[in-house]
Amino acid sequence: MNNRQLTIFRTVCEEGSMTKTAEKLYMTQPAVSQTIKELEQESGVCFLERYNRKVVPTESGRLLYQYACHILGLYQDLEQHLKETEGVRTIRIGANLSVGVKMLRGFIRAFEKKYPDIQVKVTVSGSVRLMELLKTHQIDLGLMEDLPGETDYIQEPFAKDRTLIVAAPDHPLAGKEHVRFEDLKKENFLLREKGAGVRDRFEAILRTKDCVIDPLWESRSTKVLVQAVEDGFGISVLPYCLIEEYLKEGRLAEIKVEDLCLERNLNLVYHPHKVWNDPLRDFMDIVRWYGHDEIRAMKTTDGMFHGQTDTNTLLL
Template sequence: MTIRHLKIFVTVYDERSMTVAGRKLFISQPTVSQAIHELESMYKVVLFERLSRKLYPTSTGEKLYQYANHIIKLIDGMEESLREDSIKKKLFIGANYTAGTVLINTCIEQFKILNPSSEIKVVVNKSSVITNMLRKNELDLAVIEELDNPSDLIQDIFYDDKIVIVADPEYHLFEKKVITANDIANEPLLLREKGTGVRDLFESKMSQLGLFISPYWESTSAVALINATKNKFGITVLPFQIVKEYIASGELKELKVEGLEQNRKLAIVYHKNKFFTDAIQDFIRICHQI
């Protein structure tokens, strides 16, 4: 088995097609087929089920994919590390919307001061997408909310964050002396889509109180939710870091809800088998300093 076998296998797995994998790798389809056959023969396993001209990874194929990705990444990291003095430092970072909107720019600015010729790529998306990219080695690390004990990912907590409920300052709920979670559940809720950390945390906290929520609006855009809230369409639930300037300016006001605390932590997350380049270590150190 060679690294070439593994790269062919990973491409076939990602594309679910030997023909497409061949085009992507600029080799013939028979060459791709032969490489997969050699892997299967070597270990006496079946890596793909071939049904109706489609490929479906077996459980063994799934296992090999995890190992192959990390082996390829380790070799790429080794080569990058050996050449770091003569080439640009590269860093592929993922971030949830809170980190991507508020924190990541400051971290990158400091990193660029240390490494002015560096090349940085950033993907901002919901945490479920980001963690999947980490597992596929498409990212070096990510800055997202704390996860629930993932077995294959390492978390390095570095920032305290909280989720707040905000409304227009003249919203009728501010007339109440005590606002309860039940009051919130009965209001028009303007929420992020499912799968985002802020939505999942809010739903979890409400569920613990025996309350089911049905959003009036759902949006992938925090700005759209903020504008809708300012126009009195309802109330929204967002990270404090994203709305703090609107609260400070008086455009929005936080609803203090009795018995509903939504504190969370942000973490630097990476795969447990990640090879640490100098660039990754620099970035992690900067995050902690900030």
């Protein structure tokens, strides 16, 4: 069992097809099939089976896939560290939209002052996708909201993120005092796609209230949702940092619900056995400083943090 075999096997599991694997890895389909056959013969175990025209892993195959991802991830880490000794250095950061829009540029600018020759590769996506990238060692570190359920990954909070329920300014509930959760049940909800952290957090809160909603709209785009809310199609649940300007311009209005708390943590998320280098440690320290009382400016009534003169490069 070698690195090449594990790479091909992992790709077959992810693509669900020998043909697609061959295309992705620039191989022929017979070569892919032969590699899988050799792997199964060497191990004496069947790892794949066909189901509804797709190739799917058996129980043993699922176990091998988990180990293959881990082994190949360690191999990628080793390659990166070896490259670093030759002066070619890159760190790979994943971030959710809240961090990606409002904070990440400041973190990178502060990092580049110390490491001008190190490239920071960034992936901005939802938490489900970011966790996939962490598990397959395609990013070194995730900056995202709380993960649902139990996880083997370390979650280190560095900031709070406000989430608001918003409507068009002329909506009957906009600006109304003493709004309760029951008042929202008949509203049309316009939500981010499943897997987005803000959506998962909201639905988790709904489950504690024995409530399930069927969104009228779903979108990956905050801009699309904002425009739909402005046009009166319904109400939405969005992070404050992504809609701050719309609120200030009076294009959106907050619905303040007395019995609903939507505040969430933003976390550094990483594998407990991650091999750290100095640049990555320093990048993490920059993120941690964002939440430090001596560096973070006083919290204002709008729920955001505004940097002081000597630290605002960290707080963009």
